[in-house]
Amino acid sequence: MxxxxxxxxxxxxxxxxxxxxxxxxxxxxxxxxxxxxxxxxxxxxxxxxxxxxxxxxxxxxxxxxxxxxxxxxxDKNETRADYIEEQFNTTRQDSFSNINDYYFPLKNLVDQLTNISNSITGNKMFLQLIFGLTKGGYDTIVAFIQQNDPLPSFNKACS
Incomplete structure (x- = not known):
């Protein structure tokens, strides 16, 4: 629309x-x-x-x-928002071949939620990004990123 x-x-x-x-x-x-x-x-x-x-x-x-x-x-926004948010919460990097392929679907889900007036906070976006990463492969980067105060934006963490 x-x-x-x-x-x-x-x-x-x-x-x-x-x-x-x-x-x-x-x-x-x-x-x-x-x-x-x-x-x-x-x-x-x-x-x-x-x-x-x-x-x-x-x-x-x-x-x-x-x-x-x-x-x-x-009429369908609430149900759709619940569905998209569930997709967002369960998206994991191990389902994708690389970090970019993981980032773009997450960003797309956030954009879809925003379009139906149901936005996700920056901290939640950031946390989903790092906690959805494959264990072992990104531990050092995640630890480094988490030490930032304040936490970086979703886009900054991705870069």
């Missing part, structure tokens, strides 16, 4: 999907209707067929379609 919001903002049509955004004063009704149709087309062409069929409604505005999408995704 973030990318769609950015797209709508760039084309100065955010007011069609976000009531808090102000509508330019010089838009006449025919222009507004044309822009609304364009945004509905964007919505319909960027979601799955099943989801499109779920939200499609004759005569609906882009705002109405957007609201229906938000309702669907917000």
């Amino acid at each position: 973030e990318l769609f919001n950015i797209h709508a903002c760039a084309y100065i049509v955010l007011h069609h999907i976000n009531l808090k955004s102000s509508c330019p004063a010089n838009i006449d009704e025919s222009t507004w209707l044309r822009l609304d149709a364009v945004i509905k087309e964007w919505i319909y062409t960027t979601i799955s067929l099943d989801l499109m069929q779920t939200i499609m409604k004759n005569g609906a505005t882009a705002q109405e379609l957007w609201n229906r999408l938000e309702e669907i995704f917000q």
Whole structure:
């Protein structure tokens, strides 16, 4: 949804999907209707067929379609957050061929949680990173990193 919001903002049509955004004063009704149709087309062409069929409604505005999408995704956010957090907590480096292959999935899971307003603290990210490392292979590095006060950021620890 973030990318769609950015797209709508760039084309100065955010007011069609976000009531808090102000509508330019010089838009006449025919222009507004044309822009609304364009945004509905964007919505319909960027979601799955099943989801499109779920939200499609004759005569609906882009705002109405957007609201229906938000309702669907917000209902699933808590369950999705629990699932992603469990994945994050159980990810171990020994499942990957190298440290970079371990770091990127962790970072991706954190980003997914942040996108659904369920962020993980920096310390928890750091602790998962070091405690998920293969025993024996990184003990010296982990001991060195843990001696830092304050603890380094997730990204700094990865580097």
